[in-house]
Amino acid sequence: MSLTLGGFDSPKTQTGELKHELLKRILASRLQIAKNALELLAQHPNPNERVEQLILQLKESDEFLILPKHLAQAQPLKEAKQKTTRERVEIVANYASTKPLESIKDISKYFAMRFNQYKRYLQNRLKNVQSISNLKKINNEKVSVIGIISDRRKTHRGNIILKLEDLSGETTAIITNKELIPQAEEMLFDEVIGITGTINKGVIFVEEITVPDLPIKKELKTLENTVYAAFLSDVHVGSKKFLSDKFENMLAFINGKETGALIWEEQAELIDNLKYIFVAGDIVDGIGVYPGQEKELNIRDIFAQYKETAKFFEKIPESIQIIMCPGNHDYVRLAQPQPPIEKDVAPDLYELPNTTLISSPGIVKIRPQENNGLNVLLYHGTSIDTIVPQNPNLKDGYKHPEKVMLTLLKKRHLSPQYESGIVTAEFESDPLAIPEDIDIIHTGHVHSNGAVNYRGVTLINSGTWQDVTDFQKFLGHEPTPARVPLLNLKTRQIRLLEF
Ligand SMILES: [Fe+2]
Ligand SMILES: [Fe+2]
Incomplete structure (x- = not known):
């Protein structure tokens, strides 16, 4: 028996190209295939789906060589999909319904709660x-x-x-x-x-x-296995400036199309291990967010904007968990915490089997089965607009949102100044406080990328999929569209992919 590490038809022929692609996919999954099995696979009516089934099948059985006998075992795609191990997402904090602070009594109750909580952080030091x-x-x-x-x-x-x-x-x-x-x-x-x-x-x-800050000795928690998480925000579906081609390109990349963002071997390793995609708000452009916005929209109906969004996100393989929070452009009232996008507004997003919608802020635990998992806090980042103009050390805050987030992390609060948002009552602890056991904080809103690790926490701002608007240029913002921060949860290293 010979292994097919070369020697097939000229790559110029269609079958040759197909075999070449199939072989690359198999080798990238650290498997091999016998030459006669590759011939059979290339003749399959749907070889790209079949190869995914075979990869799953062999990985589950701890074999490494695909033989003709494996191809003879018919396995419907649906069954293979069901066998895909679904990553677990545990919701740690989700502020689904929030009652506004209505009276002086509510406000003093809230501040007394905040004071007592922070006193606990500070008094031992x-x-x-x-x-x-x-x-x-x-x-x-x-x-x-x-x-x-x-x-x-x-x-x-x-x-x-x-x-x-x-x-x-x-x-x-x-x-x-x-x-x-x-x-x-x-x-x-x-x-x-x-x-x-x-x-x-x-x-x-x-x-x-x-300042409350985090303990110096807080460790950078990692996973034993290579797992990747990708971070998106500020998609702004419905805006004329939404870069749909680039977003499609990113989706094609996840589905195995070579886009040039990475060399194939790296891409295959990445998409094999990409298990989570986080989306930190401004998922759609919304309606009536600022005066004259209707002129900037190509979808003027909010329901249609979310319907269109679901059409994009349904292209993400079901093996990847998607976790979304709202932003100020989403069709959710502007409270802090901001409740999740509702089912009535975006029924198609709720239909996606791998999507979890949470509040902003909201916290999920991912991979709970390994090392007690990692806690990820999603927050759109609306308070950044209040912080930057007041802090003389953050003049470049819109270019480096990670610096703004770092000042907030040291304050252990996402939105310390009350006027920057309506905080709602009825909680035992401040919902905008940053808990000590957070591993990743993901924000958006300023449309620029930035990332930094600090005392065991990875701070990521994920940029945007909206092209630069005249208003942003006027404000001196420097958006970085169509770049995706990618975090390796085994090493906690971040890299940026450009589409
Ligand atoms: Fe945005
Ligand atoms: Fe925003």
Whole structure:
């Protein structure tokens, strides 16, 4: 018996090309095929589907060589598909229905909950923590205080004055140390921080600012097996600027068409192990999102926009799990958390057997069977618009959204400043807080790619599938359309694929 590692018809003939493609697919799956089996396979009425069945069949039986006997065993495609191991997705946090904060009582309840939660993050890292009401009794002593920032201003001498509140009262803290100024300038209204300094006549002269941050020793969790996750956002289906050709090209790539994004061997290895696709909002362009938007739309009906979206996403193989959250362009009210896109609006997306729709933010655990899985937080990223203009250290925040996300990660909150969104009540913990056991945070919204690993967390902003608009150019944004960040969950390395 000879193995077909060459020696077939001229690649110029159709059968020769077909055999060449089939062989590449088989070798990329680390299998081999006998020459006579390849002949039989090439004569099959649907060789591309049959080869996928055979790959699955041999992998399950731990064999490596495809023989004619394997081809003789008829196996309907449906059966092979059912045998495909479906990846598991466990929903950890999904804010499906949210009640708005309606009264002063609701708002104070929410902030008391936020304060108590962040106090737990901070108090073990501070010494001599005093409640604000207790400060009246203290003078010329080094103390620490945990408080919500209720005011922040810069004096003409460049010092920063903070007003801090806890559940017992309000105090003033002043930052004169020039080394602390850049850190103090990053502070936002409503975030909870710890300060340490000497109290003098009721004013704290700050020597140190402590943010909730993640523990230094938080490990970068990995999987034992190679599994890839791809990250998309801001598809904007329905917009005239939606790059449908490039999106189709990406879908064809996933389905095994050579697009030039990678050499074939790498592509085959990738699509063999691609198990998850995350979509962080602005799935459609929506309607009535900004004045005059109708002129920019080629689909003016919101239901038709989601129907069209489903037509694209149904091309993704069922072996890949798709997890989607909404964005500000989606047909979901603009609360934070923003509930999932509803079934009535996008019934066709709910029909896709491999798609999970969650809120923004929302958390899923993937691959729970391995090393207790990885927790992925999806958040559209709407708060970025509030953070960037206020933080002098983030002037390039729209070009480097990962820097903005990193400041939020250190604050352990996705949207610290209350005015940047309506947070809803009725939760035991702050739904916009970033839990310690998060492994990946995926955002979108600014239409630029960016990624960084920090203390065991991978921050990814996944760019867009919408071409640059005049409005974005005017705002000075630098979108990076049609690029897909791809994360290897075994190594936690990120690479970018361009389509
Ligand atoms: Fe967008
Ligand atoms: Fe957006």
